[in-house]
Amino acid sequence: MALEMTTDTESAMNTMMSAPPAVSAEGETLKMRGRDVKVFYGDKQALHGVDLDVRKNQVTALIGPSGCGKSTFLRCLNRMNDTIDICRVQGDILLDNDDVYDPRIDVVELRARVGMVFQKPNPFPKSIFENVAYGPRIHGLAQGKSDLEDIVASSLQRAGLFEEVKDRLDEPGTGLSGGQQQRLCIARAIAVSPEVILMDEPCSALDPIATAKVEELIDELRQNYTIVIVTHSMQQAARVSQRTAFFHLGNLVEEGLTNDIFTNPKDQRTQDYITGRFG
Amino acid sequence: MFWTYAALLLLVFVTANVYGRFRAMQVAGHQLSALHSRPSYHGGYLAILAALPAFVLLIAWAVVEPRLLDTMVISAKAEIVEGLSKAELQAFLRDARAIAFGGIVAFSDAGKEQAAEVFSSLAQTSFFLKTTLIIALVAGGLWYGNRTITPAMRARHFVERTVMGLLILCSAVAIFTTIGIVLSLIFESLMFFRQIPILDFVFGTHWSPQSAFEGAGAEHGEANTEIFGAIPLLVGTMLITAIAIFVAAPVGLLSAIYLSDYASTPVRAIAKPVLEILAGIPTVVYGFFAALTVAPFIRGWGESIGLSVSSESALAAGLVMGIMIIPFVSSLSDDVINAVPQSLRDGSAGLGATKSETIRRVVLPAALPGIVSALILAISRAIGETMIVVMAAGLAANITVNPLEAVTTVTVQIVTLLVGDQEFDSAKTLAAFALGLLLFCITLALNIFALRVVKKYREQYD
Secondary structure (H helix, E strand, O other): OHHHHOOOHHHHHHHHHOOOOOEOOOOOEEEEEEEEEEEEEOOEEEEEEEEEEEEOOOEEEEEOOOOOOHHHHHHHHOOHHHHOOOEEEEEEEEEOOEEOOOOOOOHHHHHHHEEEEOOOOOOOOOEHHHHHHHHHHHHOOOOOHHHHHHHHHHHHHHOOOHHHHHHHOOOEHHHOOHHHHHHHHHHHHHOOOOOEEEEEOOOOOOOHHHHHHHHHHHHHHOOOOEEEEEOOOHHHHHHHOOEEEEEEOOEEEEEEEHHHHHHOOOOHHHHHHHOOOOO | OHHHHHHHHHHHHHHHHHHHHHHHHHHOOOOHHHOOOOHHHHHHHHHHHHHHHHHHHHHHHHHHHHHHHHHHHHHHOHHHHOOOOHHHHHHHHHHHHHHHHOOOOOOOOHHHHHHHHHHHHHHHHHHHHHHHHHHHHHHHHHHHHHHHOOOOOOHHHHHHHHHHHHHHHHHHHHHHHHHHHHHHHHHHHHHHHHHOOHHHHHHOOOEOHHHOOOOOOOOOOOOOHHHEOOHHHHHHHHHHHHHHHHHHHHHHHHHHHHHHHHOOHHHHHHHHHHHHHHHHOOHHHHHHHHHHHHHHHHHHHHHHOOOOOOOOOHHHHHHHHHHHHHHHHHHHHHHHHHHOOHHHHHHHHHOOOOHHHHHHHHHHHHHHHHHHHHHHHHHHHHHHOOHHHHHHOOOOOOOOOOOOOOOOOHHHHHHHHHOOOOOOOOHHHHHHHHHHHHHHHHHHHHHHHHHHHHHHHHHHOO
16 A cells, blocks of 8 residues: 555556456456446537456457447557547446546556557658657657667568668658558557557458458457457457457446357347348 | 610519519429429529620620720721820720710810721621620520420429639639739749849848938939848848737647637637737737837836847837637647547547547647648738738848847838839839738748648548
8 A cells, every 4th residue: 555655657567467467257357447437528428337358468359349449448548538628438447457537647558568459550750660669759768770670670570561662761651452452551550569459440441352351461460469449340349359349338338258259149139130130 | 884784684584584484384384303404403494595795795895895896986087096006095085985985074175086987887787786686695595495495394494504704714713813923923024024133132131221222313224233132131031920910829829729728618718719819909009009019018018128129120020920820829829739539539538648649649740740830821811911010110121130129021112113103114113022922922832731631630530
């Protein structure tokens, strides 16, 4: 208790981080935990108390009809909702054992640990190299030029883009195709070595071939990162995720192994949604 | 007379419009679906056919008639006007017209009386001819239009082509006016350069056109070519513009950043219009603010720390001009900064960048072309600004970069050259046109440069 009262953020956080990680009933490590998460946009309530765990080194898919709150929940995980003036968040969201809405948590550090990839590819109007180097630069991750080049190259490699762009790192990132741009955005997110990557419908602006590449990439990234993905495509959820959460009207209806959700849903609404009766 | 006809044609237009609609419904058997075009287009079709040709004729007549009459009178009375100079001939015709159509007659004589008779008989013929032609055109248009209104007739295409013609005409007026102004600048400047070599003008360092014809033989003497050097004016203009940009660029840009990315909605809703009010203040108000408030203040402040400040300093004019162009910079920059997509800001924030990092490293670079063009537009505005510098910058054509001294600008000198009674073919007056051309070339070059910058970088993000 005395330690938690200290104003020294660093030592308080070290103390908290040294606590044993939370585990699920099956013994899997829980990377992020949401407890009774409520979100309000002005007077309108978008989430009605959601409890959801994200397991380490797994892909968790959030599905549900438009306006069900799945993107809102995703954006709570790295506090992207802070940029919306009228948005209020209640409840607890824990990353390991740190409450991400704790005032002692620096949102900059949080977002370095919990990266994000957006619906529409949004490369900066800079060169491919500068796009990837952006994160490491602002966080001071590279010791000098060659180190930075290594980080950029390995990030591009992990995003499966290096072979396609290695000869034109100086060209603008906006000149790439849509699928390449999205993989560039993933490389950009990887470059700051996050622990969790949030993806908000990362393939909705891509053609099927580019989508297949990104899905393949998501499966590979699971080795090193914990991934939460919002998707409108149930096939995509089935293909890439280990666990699936179904949202409806701001409530979490059902969460479980992807296989169970799609073959043996417990709730009638889930059943109706995955069989295409609504949404 | 012209306006009576115009009013009558308007009446024809309205009536034909109403009748055209009625007629269209009639030929369609009161079934709208049978018509290719809606009845209102048939109305427009008939109205245009009836009134437009007659209206064009009316305008052409009004333009051509006076000259035609003059020519015919001159050829009819060649024996009277023979041997008159151009000015005398004009006076003769003026008096003859006054006798014929009423007006103030300077003095009349037999020749003018005869010419006046020719005038009135010709005018009568012209009147009858015009009336007959107009009636014929209206009647012909109505007859043809009425006959061609059928359900399948493509009245909409006809009306829309006519409207397009009208739009083209209006833009042509604007374009040809611009071309006309530029041509007049060029021709007057050429007359100036015939007296003063162009190199002496552009590269000369001495400017005192008021002393051009002083001394012996001033009345008919050759213009002194050494005193039309534009360099001091350009230096003064650049100095004041530089001071103005020095004030306006940081203040305008930083306030634009605050307004677009930091200000809450209510603050923005109030602050932005207030800032734009600055742009609505008449420049003459800025002018006396500069001359009566800022200049004495700077002078007093300079004296208190032991500097000698001229009472009409470049600093005072530049500062106030800088304040004047703040809204240009801030409003335009605000627009381009807002145009940077939110997705880029989110992308940066999602990587853990702070707001200021996002603005410095993502938003400003993305908005840079627009900001540059905003600054260049502000510069060309400052270069062409007149009132503030007339009131606050002074007339002394010094070559100096000391902002505490008096300088003068291109615009101030144009005003000085053209105020008062002037001969329109002396080098002194023509110098104003040459200065205007110079100013025009500079601002044109800046604007083209700004447009190119914007075009080159425009679609970097979408």
